Amino acid sequence: MTRRHVGVLPGFGPTLGITVFMVSAVVVIPLMGLFVRSAGLGFGGVWETVTTPRVLAAFRLSFGASLIAAAINAVIGFLVAWTLVRYEFPGKRIVDALVDLPFALPTAVSGIALTALFAPQGWVGRLLAPLGLPVAFTPLGVTLALIFIGLPFVVRTLQPALMDLDAEVEEAAAVLGAGRWQILGRVVLPTVLPALLTGVTLAFARAVGEYGSVVFISGNMPHKTEIVPLLIVAKLEQYDYAGATAIGAVMLVLSFAILLAVNLLQGWTGRHREGN
Amino acid sequence: MAGAGGGHRAAPRPRSGMSEPAPVRRLLIAATLVVAGCVLVLPLASVFAEALRGGLGAYLASFRDPEALAAIRLTLLVAAIAVPVNVLFGLSAAWAIAKFSFPGKRLLITLIDLPYAVSPVVSGLVYIMIYGANGVFGPWLAAHDLQVIFAVPGIVLATIFVTFPFVARELIPLMEEQGTEQEQAAMTLGASGWQTFRRVTLPNVRWALLYGVILCNARAMGEFGAVSVVSGHIRGKTATMPLQVEILYNEYNHVAAFAVASLLAMLALVTLVAKAVVERRAGAAAAQITTTEVETEPQRREAP
Amino acid sequence: MKIRILVPAAVLALIVGAIAMSGAARTASEPIELLNVSYDPTRELYRDVNEAFAAHWLAKTGQAVTVHQSHGGAGKQARAVIDGLQADVVTLALAYDIDAIAKHTSNLPTDWQKRLPHNSSPYTSTIVFLVRKGNPKHIRDWDDLLRPGVAIVTPNPKTSGGARWNYLAAWGYVLRRELGDLSELHDPAAAAEVAAAEAAALTFVSDLYARVPVFDSGARGSTNTFVRNGIGDVLLAWENEAFLAAAELGAGEFEVVVPSVSILAEPPVTVVDHWAREHGTLEVAQAYLEFLYSPQGQRLAARHYYRPVSPEHADATDLARFPALDLITVDDVFGGWQQAQRVHFDDGGVFDRITAGGR
Numbered sequence: 001m002t003r004r005h006v007g008v009l010p011g012f013g014p015t016l017g018i019t020v021f022m023v024s025a026v027v028v029i030p031l032m033g034l035f036v037r038s039a040g041l042g043f044g045g046v047w048e049t050v051t052t053p054r055v056l057a058a059f060r061l062s063f064g065a066s067l068i069a070a071a072i073n074a075v076i077g078f079l080v081a082w083t084l085v086r087y088e089f090p091g092k093r094i095v096d097a098l099v100d101l102p103f104a105l106p107t108a109v110s111g112i113a114l115t116a117l118f119a120p121q122g123w124v125g126r127l128l129a130p131l132g133l134p135v136a137f138t139p140l141g142v143t144l145a146l147i148f149i150g151l152p153f154v155v156r157t158l159q160p161a162l163m164d165l166d167a168e169v170e171e172a173a174a175v176l177g178a179g180r181w182q183i184l185g186r187v188v189l190p191t192v193l194p195a196l197l198t199g200v201t202l203a204f205a206r207a208v209g210e211y212g213s214v215v216f217i218s219g220n221m222p223h224k225t226e227i228v229p230l231l232i233v234a235k236l237e238q239y240d241y242a243g244a245t246a247i248g249a250v251m252l253v254l255s256f257a258i259l260l261a262v263n264l265l266q267g268w269t270g271r272h273r274e275g276n
Numbered sequence: 277m278a279g280a281g282g283g284h285r286a287a288p289r290p291r292s293g294m295s296e297p298a299p300v301r302r303l304l305i306a307a308t309l310v311v312a313g314c315v316l317v318l319p320l321a322s323v324f325a326e327a328l329r330g331g332l333g334a335y336l337a338s339f340r341d342p343e344a345l346a347a348i349r350l351t352l353l354v355a356a357i358a359v360p361v362n363v364l365f366g367l368s369a370a371w372a373i374a375k376f377s378f379p380g381k382r383l384l385i386t387l388i389d390l391p392y393a394v395s396p397v398v399s400g401l402v403y404i405m406i407y408g409a410n411g412v413f414g415p416w417l418a419a420h421d422l423q424v425i426f427a428v429p430g431i432v433l434a435t436i437f438v439t440f441p442f443v444a445r446e447l448i449p450l451m452e453e454q455g456t457e458q459e460q461a462a463m464t465l466g467a468s469g470w471q472t473f474r475r476v477t478l479p480n481v482r483w484a485l486l487y488g489v490i491l492c493n494a495r496a497m498g499e500f501g502a503v504s505v506v507s508g509h510i511r512g513k514t515a516t517m518p519l520q521v522e523i524l525y526n527e528y529n530h531v532a533a534f535a536v537a538s539l540l541a542m543l544a545l546v547t548l549v550a551k552a553v554v555e556r557r558a559g560a561a562a563a564q565i566t567t568t569e570v571e572t573e574p575q576r577r578e579a580p
Numbered sequence: 581m582k583i584r585i586l587v588p589a590a591v592l593a594l595i596v597g598a599i600a601m602s603g604a605a606r607t608a609s610e611p612i613e614l615l616n617v618s619y620d621p622t623r624e625l626y627r628d629v630n631e632a633f634a635a636h637w638l639a640k641t642g643q644a645v646t647v648h649q650s651h652g653g654a655g656k657q658a659r660a661v662i663d664g665l666q667a668d669v670v671t672l673a674l675a676y677d678i679d680a681i682a683k684h685t686s687n688l689p690t691d692w693q694k695r696l697p698h699n700s701s702p703y704t705s706t707i708v709f710l711v712r713k714g715n716p717k718h719i720r721d722w723d724d725l726l727r728p729g730v731a732i733v734t735p736n737p738k739t740s741g742g743a744r745w746n747y748l749a750a751w752g753y754v755l756r757r758e759l760g761d762l763s764e765l766h767d768p769a770a771a772a773e774v775a776a777a778e779a780a781a782l783t784f785v786s787d788l789y790a791r792v793p794v795f796d797s798g799a800r801g802s803t804n805t806f807v808r809n810g811i812g813d814v815l816l817a818w819e820n821e822a823f824l825a826a827a828e829l830g831a832g833e834f835e836v837v838v839p840s841v842s843i844l845a846e847p848p849v850t851v852v853d854h855w856a857r858e859h860g861t862l863e864v865a866q867a868y869l870e871f872l873y874s875p876q877g878q879r880l881a882a883r884h885y886y887r888p889v890s891p892e893h894a895d896a897t898d899l900a901r902f903p904a905l906d907l908i909t910v911d912d913v914f915g916g917w918q919q920a921q922r923v924h925f926d927d928g929g930v931f932d933r934i935t936a937g938g939r
Contacts, residue, residue, distance in 0.1 A: 009459055010469035012376045018368035023387050026437055030402040031390070033412055037405050052927075053936050076311055083308040087301055095312045097548045101320065103491075104544035106498025107396075108518040109537040112525060113319035116326055119809035123322060137794045137811060148315055180296055202392075209395025212500035212518070219794040220736065222935045226795075229397040229501070234797070236401065236505075237655035237739040239662065239680055240927065245405065248398045255393035259386055409664030409685065418664075426665040508665040510615060510650045526651070526800040527623050528829055530808070 031252060038245040049246040054222050055231060062228040065139055066207035069146035070200045076147070077154025077199060084155070085162040103152045107212025114145055115216040137219035142227065145213045150203030157199030161192040198265045205258040209251065323541045327534035338535035346512040347520035347536070350428070354516060355496040358435040362492050363485070366443025370481070371473070374451030375459065385448065391440045399437045400505025403430060426508035431516060434502040439492045446488030447481055454480055483558030487551065494547040498540055611644035612864055615855075617667035619654040619741055619847065620798040621821040625884040626671070632880060633871045637864065645864055653798035654741030661687070661852065668856045668865045671849040673741025673799075675699070676917040678850055687854035701846035702872035703886035706907055707742075707749040709837040710806065710815040710822040717813045721839045722753045725788055725814060732791045733812035735802040737924075737931055741847075742799035744925060746816040749843035750788055751924075752908040754781035756841050762913060786934045807834070818845070820885035823901065844907040 038046055049055065083089075084096050102110060118125045118135040128135055135141045165188065173183045189196075211229040219225035226234075228251060235244035296304070328335055338344060369388060373381055391399065406412050407424035417424060424430045458480070462472040478485075500518040507514045515523055517536055524533035618626060630647035637645045650657065650665070654673035661667050662684045672678055675693055682690045693700045711719050717730050725732055735743040756762060758777035764770040794811055796802045799821055806815040807829050814837075815822070826834045849869050856862040871877045875893035882894030891899055914920035924930045 009375050009456060009463065009472075011371060011473070012378075015368040015372040016376075016378070018365065019372050019384070022365045022369075022440075023384065026433075026440055027387050027390055030399075030406050030437070031394075033406045034398070034402050036412070054932070076315075079304060080308050080311055083304050087305055089305045089309075091309070093552070095308065097552045098312055098316045100548055100551065101316045101544060104494045104498070104547040105320070106500055106518045106521075106537075106540045106544070108500035108521050109323060109498070109540050109544075110319060111500075112521065112533070112537065113323045115809065116322050117318060119811070121808075121810040123318070136809065137805075148319070151315060180300075205393040209393065209398065211395060211397045212504075220797065221792065221795045222736075222738075222932075229395045232395075232397050232401060233505070233656075234736070234739055236404075237653060237659050237797070238927070239655075239659060239684060241405075241410070243927070244401060248395075248401050251395055251398050255395070255398075256386075256390065259389050259393045263382070263386060263389075404663050409662065411663075414664065423664065423666065425663060426660060508617075508650050508660055509652055510648050513648055523651070526620070526798070526804065528804070528807075 034245055034249055034252060038242070038249040041242050041246055045242070046246040046249065049243050050250050054226070055228075055247060057223040058226045058228045058231045061139060061142065061224075061226065062208050065143045065146055065227075066204050069143050069150055069207050070204040072143075072147050073150045073154045073203050074196060074200045077151060077158060077203075078196065080151070081155045081158035081162055085159055099155045100152050102149045107149070107210070108216075110148060110213040111145070111216035114141075114148065114213065118144065118217065136217050137225065139225055141217040141219075142214055142225060145217050146207040146210060149210055149213055150207050153203040153206060154196070154199035157195050157202065158192060161195035165191060194265055198262055201258060201262050201265060205255060205262070208258075209255065320541055320545075323534055323537050326530060327538040329534075330531040334531050335535050335538075338532040339539075341532065343512045343515070344520060344524075344532065344536055347515050347517045348539070350431070350513075350515070351497050351517040353428070354432055354435050355493055357432050358439055358496045359489060359493050361436055362439055362443045363489060365440070366447055366488060367485075369444040370447035370451045371477070373448050374454075375456050388441050388444050391437050396438060396499065396501025397505060400434055400502040403434055403437070403502075403506050407433075425506050426510075426514060428514065430506040431503050431514065434506045435496050435499055438499050438502050439495045442492035442495065443485065443488035446484045446491070450481055450484045451477070483554055483561055487554050487558070490547055490550050490554065494544060497543055611646065612861060613859075614645060614647045614668045614861055614865060614868060615650065615666060616647055616669050616671055616868075617650045617657050617661055617665060618671040619657060619673040620651055620800040621742065621803075621818050621824070622671060622847075623649070623651050623800075624824065625820075625881065625886060628880050628884065629872065629877060632876055633868055636871060636876070637867065643864075647868065651800075653735070653739045655739045656797065661685075666855045666859070667852045668859060668861045669849060669851050669869060671847065673845075673847050674744065674917060675846070675848050676744075676921050677741060678848055679917065681852070685854070687852050688850060689853070692850045693848060695850065696869060697873065698889045699846050700848040700850055701889065702849060702869070702877060703847070703881040703888055705819045705845045705847065705886055706842045706905070707745050707816060707845065708819045708822050708842065709839060710803075710817050710825055711813065711835050711837050713833050713835065715835055715837065719814050719837055722750060722784075722841070723757075725750075725791070726784070730791060730814060731793050731812040732788060732814055732816060733794060733802050733806040734792055734816040735799055736795040736797055739797040740799055740802075742818050742821070743802075743816075744920075745818075745843055745845045747785065747924065747931065748910060748914060748920060749816075749839075749841075749908075750785050751781045752843055752913045753839065753841045754784045755913060756906075756908065762908065765913065782930065782934075785930075789931075789934050819887075819902075823885040838903040838905055841906045841908060844909045 041049070050059075080095075080099065084092065084099075115136055116122050118128070118141060120126065120129045120134070120136070122136070125136060133140075135144060169187055169191075170183055173187050178186065209229060211227075211233075214227055215230055218227060218230070220230055228247065232244050232247050232251075235247065369384075373384065404411060404425055407417060407430060408414055409418065409425075411425075424433065458476050459472050462476045463469070467475065498518060500522075503516055504519060504522070507516065507519055509515060509519060509523065511523060517540055521533050521537045521540070524530075524536060616626060616630070626647070626649055630649070633647065634645050637643060650660070650667075652660075654677045657670070658672060658677035658680050661670060661681050670678055670681065678688075678692060679690070682688050682692060696702070709719055711717065717727070718724065719730070724730070734746045737743040737747045755765070755777050758780050759765070759770075759773060765774055794802070794805045796805055799818060802815060803817060803821055803825055805811045807825055815825075817825070822836045826836050849872060851862065851865045851869060853862070856865040872881070873890070875890075878888040878890050878893040879895060879898075882888045882891070882898035885901065887902055888894045910917055910920055914923070922929070
């Protein structure tokens with residue numbers, strides 16, 4: 001893409017104008033507002049708020065559960081994407097469409113549905129309770145909800161990458177005597193790794209900020225099952241605006257960093273594909 | 277993001293000779309079906325099971341409640357504003373970003389993406405900090421007797437924020453991929469900018485646009501976290517459907533709560549079906565563009 | 581080009597503006613609307629009260645009035661009013677939350693609580709236990725809560741007014757148990773004894789919160805957790821909430837247990853002067869709150885398991901449901917809500933230390 005298009009196609013000014021106006025009005029100015037508000041605290045104040053044990057515990061849970069959920073989603077997501085791309089089976093189209101369900105289902109609905117399922121009296125909870133495996137209201141429940149909402153991200157970024165896989169490379173490896181596992185580990189996985197990482201990072205980013213589906217199934221205990229977004233809400237409800245904005249601002253910086261990582265990964269993916 | 281992942285064309289036929297042994301294959305397929313069943317179908321089924329627990333009569337009665345109807349109306353209104361705004365924005369952004377090059381483009385894209393990664397709670401909080409009574413514009417709004425937070429405008433704004441990237445991010449990669457040759461050809465043949473956009477660009481991206489609109493709409497109607505922070509939870513006035521679910525749930529009215537939830541779940545299912553249809557049509561269209569369109573389009577375009 | 585940017589922007593601004601106007605403009609013409617911002621467990625009460633008041637107001641003035649309701653944890657509701665939720669009246673779980681509105685905004689005077697009788701509380705309540713059918717864990721009083729294997733459900737005192745009453749009731753019970761006579765609290769000569777009793781209360785309450793598996797942000801969330809999701813052996817609840825759950829959520833599945841000592845909870849009500857004036861609803865808002873004190877309002881309160889301040893107006897059968905118990909007050913034991921909030925619930929307060937230690 002080069003500058004020369006500017007001279008030929010019209011509409012650059014108005015469209016860029018609308019875009020910049022909207023991005024400013026909807027994203028930049030509101031988010032800047034958050035920073036301005038938390039700036040009142042000063043860096044020291046923000047640091048102090050964010051490093052209290054309760055906030056740290058919430059960050060640990062949010063990031064820990066999101067990381068575990070993203071890792072599990074990497075495995076499940078790969079499995080689902082692989083099966084959907086490589087095999088034919090009855091009901092495949094339905095499964096393929098259903099993958100997007102967590103994305104299309106309103107989070108509050110997922111939240112109460114998961115709680116209804118995994119509460120000790122729920123369909124699944126009833127089976128798990130005798131095993132001494134409580135899911136609802138524990139970090140396990142939080143992780144489960146995050147797996148649910150993160151799955152489509154991994155599957156949907158992996159699918160195109162798996163489709164683009166060059167069959168000849170695999171065939172060549174097979175001809176050279178590589179076993180199926182070797183091909184998978186040495187040929188397939190390295191090729192789709194950037195896509196896999198992108199998907200996992202997206203799932204992770206979504207999981208860290210997730211609120212609706214988690215609050216219902218989490219026990220919301222400070223230090224134990226309290227996630228960061230809930231902590232922001234709790235701070236607000238205690239009229240602690242400074243604390244809420246401080247935590248919000250930190251979350252925002254982290255979101256931005258994660259997005260930047262995704263963009264870099266996608267750049268890597270692009271180069272990788274061109275390299276092939 | 278499912279949307280940002282882009283390009284979900286219909287899967288090609290599996291390549292022959294390059295597959296796992298049958299037992300492994302069957303095992304993997306079974307595992308996928310189990311995942312789909314446990315992780316995806318079960319929560320959905322439980323929504324409908326709970327909703328119908330009191331029988332069909334009680335289920336249908338839930339929708340005659342004026343408050344439930346008000347929630348449905350409000351949700352439709354919010355989507356009816358947020359989606360067109362995002363379509364307008366998405367088209368502008370995609371045109372500016374995909375068809376031209378300018379400094380700061382990557383930054384702009386990252387900023388458009390930002391609402392994907394921002395926690396819904398933070399987005400709600402942000403609007404309170406700006407438009408709330410103690411917010412930056414709070415005194416000005418109060419002086420002019422305008423209410424944003426805890427009223428419909430706040431809900432609309434929060435919804436626009438969370439759905440902001442959907443349309444733009446569907447269109448940008450596609451329009452970048454398509455380049456500017458077709459548009460330039462149309463322009464040299466004397467079409468105006470608007471004509472070029474309507475006759476050339478729009479048909480080329482219509483499936484991606486529709487896809488973005490479907491996702492945007494699903495999220496606009498289903499958003500809970502952000503809207504929950506900026507809505508006053510006033511029954512019958514500022515409660516959207518997801519908030520109404522929570523209100524009913526908290527009033528021990530589980531049948532009604534799950535009934536409204538089931539409506540949202542049905543919306544999700546409709547979204548999935550619409551999406552699958554769009555994907556198939558888009559796949560077919562993509563195949564066509566490369567063959568026929570290149571030959572026929574220029575002739576059609578000469579007419580005006 | 582400039583114009584082309586401006587046109588869509590202007591259209592957008594118009595749309596947003598138009599909606600803003602429609603949201604904000606409340607015409608003073610009839611029929612009139614009120615917004616009552618309330619706490620969690622009053623949903624059923626105010627549904628009935630609003631209906632009765634509308635009939636009452638129509639008969640009296642010929643004006644139709646619709647009362648809208650917003651419910652949630654008391655802290656969240658007060659916060660919403662502070663941030664601009666245009667409530668005409670607030671009916672919250674405790675005075676502290678209305679104090680917060682008075683402190684953070686100029687919507688109502690700081691002496692709001694003196695404006696209506698009985699500390700502006702038309703009804704009172706207390707904290708009792710709700711247990712499962714047959715009381716399988718044999719819970720009779722506060723001490724039984726700390727027996728091995730008992731899981732307790734209560735909301736988060738940081739966000740729920742009811743939960744703060746729960747917490748203070750438990751604390752007050754221990755003081756009463758240790759000291760016998762609570763007047764010792766104000767006797768400088770008994771300082772050592774009081775300190776020992778406070779230490780015992782801290783241990784008791786710490787143990788109690790170590791047994792809480794789920795923290796909901798409001799009283800309703802906790803009742804749902806206990807009743808619907810089957811978590812825990814005992815729910816610390818508002819008396820009205822416990823009776824409602826026992827009577828209406830699967831009758832016979834739950835039992836109300838009344839402890840020997842509990843706390844006198846006074847959920848106050850007041851007009852939010854600023855918004856009522858702005859909406860032109862000052863008069864009807866005032867009448868609405870006075871209606872709560874009227875014979876009809878008192879009868880409705882008793883029917884919904886709130887203890888009426890004028891029991892003579894309530895039905896005897898409703899009153900018979902309220903057990904007699906020893907009630908301590910926040911003013912006597914904790915030196916008022918401001919003090920209690922600062923010592924126990926503010927960030928870094930006793931409650932924070934308890935949950936931080938209970939990991």
